[in-house]
Amino acid sequence: GAGVSQSPSNKVTEKGKDVELRCDPISGHTALYWYRQSLGQGLEFLIYFQGNSAPDKSGLPSDRFSAERTGESVSTLTIQRTQQEDSAVYLCASSLYPIYSYNEQFFGPGTRLTVL
Amino acid sequence: GIQVEQSPPDLILQEGANSTLRCNFSDSVNNLQWFHQNPWGQLINLFYIPSGTKQNGRLSATTVATERYSLLYISSSQTTDSGVYFCAVAPAGGGADGLTFGKGTHLIIQP
Numbered sequence: 001g002a003g004v005s006q007s008p009s010n011k012v013t014e015k016g017k018d019v020e021l022r023c024d025p026i027s028g029h030t031a032l033y034w035y036r037q038s039l040g041q042g043l044e045f046l047i048y049f050q051g052n053s054a055p056d057k058s059g060l061p062s063d064r065f066s067a068e069r070t071g072e073s074v075s076t077l078t079i080q081r082t083q084q085e086d087s088a089v090y091l092c093a094s095s096l097y098p099i100y101s102y103n104e105q106f107f108g109p110g111t112r113l114t115v116l
Numbered sequence: 117g118i119q120v121e122q123s124p125p126d127l128i129l130q131e132g133a134n135s136t137l138r139c140n141f142s143d144s145v146n147n148l149q150w151f152h153q154n155p156w157g158q159l160i161n162l163f164y165i166p167s168g169t170k171q172n173g174r175l176s177a178t179t180v181a182t183e184r185y186s187l188l189y190i191s192s193s194q195t196t197d198s199g200v201y202f203c204a205v206a207p208a209g210g211g212a213d214g215l216t217f218g219k220g221t222h223l224i225i226q227p
Contacts, residue, residue: 045214
């Protein structure tokens with residue numbers, strides 16, 4: 001596609017429920033990143049995928065968060081047993097890296113998650 | 117981890133004015149990007165500039181990697197330039213690392 005797409009654009013859920021957020025990167029981009037933006041924490045990096053390498057999960061806020069990517073395409077971010085502090089905008093980005101070591105990242109429109 | 121500081125935090129200008137936004141970072145970088153976040157929350161890429169100088173219309177940016185800072189210049193401001201400007205970096209040697217963002221500069225251009 002023309003840009004990074006994310007779905008849903010908005011998600012309202014009840015505390016304790018599980019949610020799944022989806023990201024479609026720009027076609028041909030090998031690296032994919034998840035971030036979140038909240039009022040208290042600003043923009044923070046969560047996790048990235050590159051090729052077949054195992055992702056570094058150290059940036060995930062808690063063990064309730066997990067992420068998967070199928071090959072070099074779609075990625076899902078899953079939050080189990082959601083808490084009110086999980087409310088934020090979740091952003092996905094992709095880049096061409098490691099092609100030419102060029103790592104400009106392009107962002108999707110985000111998913112706004114509200115936990116009641 | 118790497119630290120990113122942006123200044124000023126807030127800036128209010130009249131239409132037509134020029135402005136300079138600054139980004140200081142604490143370590144060597146292999147990626148530095150400037151973004152404009154529009155009112156709908158979309159991050160718009162302005163520059164990918166780990167070093168050197170680039171220009172795009174009324175906007176230009178300079179990164180002095182050896183002194184660990186970057187500047188974003190906006191000339192002849194328009195009301196549509198309003199929004200939050202973010203600087204984000206990734207440390208050198210990290211490959212495809214995630215970006216560390218500054219807290220942003222909130223720019224308001226008044227007609």
